[in-house]
Amino acid sequence: MALAAFDYETREPTAMEGHSEAAVELTQVSVRFTTERGTITALDGIDLTVRKGGFLTLLGPSGCGKSTLLRVVADITKPTSGSARVLGGAPSAARSRRDIGFVFQDAALLPWRTVLENVTLPLEVGGGAPGGRARNPHELLELVGLAGWEKAFPHELSGGMRQRVSIARALISSPKLLFMDEPFGALDEITRDRLNEELLAVWERTGTTILFVTHSIYEAAFLGQEVLLLAARPGRVKELVPVNLPSPRKIAMRETPEFVSLVSHLRRVLETC
């Protein structure tokens, strides 16, 4: 397939503002933490719109506020000022409707429960998924490549398999949004590549809106429909870069000139963050 030539150095800024189909909208969101050593501005005046069904990757130096941004939209941290909206309402409303799934860096499975019991855990806590939205856990385990592992315990799995269980668990209530904070950071590159492809397949099949934090420029470019580059101290938007790669994306695509040019653009911006 011919790829449209795309010059990441001279392209116009992305204008996502016109989309009414927003899944996530941040308007001038600031988060400040007061500690013994003074006040830290984790996020400073963030404006961001992610459309429904979008896949946004967040990239930036340590401490630039990536996790804080995810925590704001997941209703774990309240903004000090500004407004955060999820699916047109408060993040707390989306959270109580179970529209949000969260995957952390560490899979955090319960060691005394089997794979299947870990996946279905959210259905037991807080009354389960509303409106019969609970998905079949066996199908989810198949979706993440773990069919046949239902009765295994977490200690019998590799790190990559545990992360897949946590992805299946995050999807059990059919969330409309999936927030992922460096979920594959601790994995070897081959496993990570495979999970990247699998995650894109899950995204395409489910239509879930995904916000994904990573330290890897390659991962950010490969997964995202857009890459949000954040700068540190204070945490602020440096650039929102659109990714015009064809779909379905395969790891081999990372050798194409388009991908290489995108990565080098991201690297150049990151150096100034």
Ligand SMILES: Nc1ncnc2c1ncn2[C@@H]1O[C@H](COP(=O)(O)OP(=O)(O)OP(=O)(O)O)[C@@H](O)[C@H]1O
């Ligand atoms: N609960 C908290 N109390 C005080 N300061 C905090 C708190 N949470 C985050 N911070 C500070 O806010 C800033 C942003 O933190 P955050 O965890 O969002 O960064 P990050 O981009 O996710 O970093 P990393 O890449 O290392 O995970 C940091 O300076 C951090 O020290």
Ligand SMILES: [Mg+2]
């Ligand atoms: Mg973080």
